[in-house]
Amino acid sequence: MSKKYRLFAGARLRALRVERGMRQSEMAERLGISVPYLSQLEHDDRPLTPAVQAALADAFPLEWAAVEEDNATRRFAALREAVADPLFDGDALPVDQLTRIAEQQPALADRFIALHAAYRHAGERLQIVDDAMASDGSSGGRLPWEEVRDWFHHAGNYIDSIDRAAEELAERLAGKSASPDVAALERHLRDGLSVSLVYQNSQGLRDYDPTMGHLVVDQGQPAESRRFQLAHQLTALALDSVIQRVIETSELRTPAARQLLLVGLANYAAGALLMPYARFRERAREMRHDIDRLRQEFGVSFEQACHRLSTLQRPGERGIPFFFCRVDMAGNITKRHSATRLQFARFGGACPLWIVHEAVAIPDRILVQLAETPDGVRYVSMAKGLVKPSGSYTRAPRRYAVALGCETDHAREFVYADGLDLTSPQAATRIGVSCRLCPRPDCEQRAFPPSDRGILVDPDRRSVVPYSIV
Known part of the structure; x- marks a missing residue:
């Protein structure tokens, strides 16, 4: 193996184990390695292989993301993340195969990573176009x-x-x-x-x-x-x-x-x-x-505690990447931020299948949902309806709901994921960002057709919506 992958991080690995209150046997079992091998890694007698790095990223995604990496290791991590996108069907590529690609074909790996980033960026640009359509264009900006x-x-x-x-x-x-x-x-x-x-x-x-x-x-x-x-x-x-x-x-x-x-x-x-x-x-x-x-x-x-959790993005001391939003009784998103891959519609309401809308109508009760977006990423969402009293009969109280969630990779760190079946294909609610951006052709809650797709209208047939998406 090339020297560029010889990453020694024994002190950080040992500190992580101590922070988690784990014995060497417990961490070794979590990583799928032997206790003597873990001991050698902690004493910097052996470098971290890509396979061990991948196991650490899977077992401790929050903590291990803060470890300093060289360019080659970053390439491997970026390549691994790109090929793991649910966009690609089939089994994930083996770690040793990804290692060879990153090591032997770095230019090809960099171009694949850039192509995947461009694909993601194109989706974001589609959302910007939809924003322009949904907002009042007469304001000039x-x-x-x-x-x-x-x-x-x-x-x-x-x-x-x-x-x-x-x-x-x-x-x-x-x-x-x-x-x-x-x-x-x-x-x-x-x-x-x-x-x-x-x-x-x-x-x-x-x-x-x-x-x-x-x-x-x-x-x-x-x-x-x-x-x-x-x-x-x-x-x-x-x-x-x-x-x-x-x-x-x-x-x-x-x-x-x-x-x-x-x-x-x-x-x-x-x-x-x-x-x-x-x-x-x-x-x-x-x-x-x-x-x-x-x-x-x-x-x-x-609400203040939820909002603060979404701001814990200090370099080297990051918290879990959360999304956070506040939704009023009409479904308008009045606060929003996402450190996850989930992005909110900038104008109008969120997907009607999202649990936050139900929470608005049921104050002081926490609702939990496993949701899956069209790109195949799954999220654990917690939502709660809130009523903020005005202090006077003459002033109506404020009613709204807040939602906080993370990708299922962090579910073990999120108490609201307890009891959810995170792996069952049928367990997740299939949501979208908004109707104008959602490509799902079979959603019975659709309010508008997607902005980038055409429609067909058959006067002799009627489904839940009066058109089909092409």
Whole structure:
């Protein structure tokens, strides 16, 4: 074997085993190797072969993704991921065959990887075309809120400078606690930032007068929401210079978009302050991402905990790649982000077969679904309907649902996957991104034909929809 594949990572392998609380025999069994061989790997007496690397990637996809790799190893990993795409029918290619291709035909492997990436990119471009058809083209461009939404999407929903600054501030305010409590937030606003604070019934959620340095928070909000408003104002002031530097480099076109980004970044900072990255990521993994346990420990709402999980994308310390969205009673997606291969429709609603729509109608109950997209990728989705009280009979409460999910490769880390049959062909609900993008010809819930396919209409025959897709 060529020297370019001689990857020694004994210390990282041993650290991974210790972090998981596993004995050598348990890890060896998980990897399908002998205990003496594992011991040699941990002491760097032998390099990691592509077969062992593949076993590590399968058994520990989250942790092993952070290992530094050389170009040849990255080529092998990218090739392995490309050929594993459900687009290709049949059995997966053996590891030794992939190794030979990557080693003996690197140019061919690189071109295959690039071709697969182009295929994925073409699908994304189709979605952009559909977005243009679904949006109002008379505006001459994206609306400010669309600009900001797309900015967060392209940033990977993780802003390193703000996240780290908020984490450092949380350590000062919270001490040994998991998260700064209300008293600590109020004290820092008063003593550190010279802000006076009052809770009272108000039409708005938060009202800050920068001239007087006075903050009014609506006392009719739930406790978690009041605490979040305090954190928002605190980070907006304490981390102003950090936030402004991000805005200056954002290249957003309009003043309105930049102001919306300012609000969005302050909200991001507030979540990072209340759920500091390292502490939250560690506890999330220990709890297998049980949202109710996390929100109780960090004193946040169900939605806030879900949203924070979708932001854990710090290089070298990534969390599980999740998708997250919020859907209102009409099916509109009002928040969305995906670190997975699943991408949401930018306009209109999501697939009606997705469990999040049922969750809107059944508040305070967690629903779980195994779903499969047209590309053959399977996801475990958790959705919960929420009702946010207004604090007054004269103001209607807000009703919506949130959804959080991951690919089935990470199911063992996601408590909501327990009890699901992840392998049965019949167990998964066949969903799409939206009707305009979904190629499935036999869906009984279809509202529109796909935008890239023609239709046939037979006046003498009628199925669930009055046309067939060609």
